[in-house]
Amino acid sequence: MLGRWQPWHDGHQSLFKKCILKTGQVVIQVRDVQGASGGQGQEDNPFQWESVCENIEEKLLTDGFERGVHYEIMLVPNIVNISYGRGVGYTFEEEVFEEEIESISATKIRKKMREEGELT
Secondary structure (H helix, E strand, O other), X not given: OEEOOOOOOHHHHHHHHHHHHHHXXXXXXXXXXXXXXXXXXOOOOOOOHHHHXXXXXXXXXXXXXXXXXXXXXXXEOOOOOOOOOOOOOOXXXXXXXXXXXXXXXXXXXXXXXXXXXXXX
């Protein structure tokens, strides 16, 4: 799973659950966007690496998933494009969710956090 996770939310949690069911193992890759844009329209990245990890760990633990057992988290470069030549044992898949999950937006979550004074 590759993303900014700014912050990790219920949509991300649902995606994780689908991934873990398919493979039994998940690596959550956190794009290193600190001090950089996450790409066009993705300039709002207020959470540092440490807090992103803490947020992911706390939320996944609520469903019984433990870091080092069910998943790992790794910092990766600010990947904005993925290219591959031919399939050699992997696939790229888009997961589809019901509207309630699809409508979750980290942008809206950050806005609400700022309005409530939880984020500057």
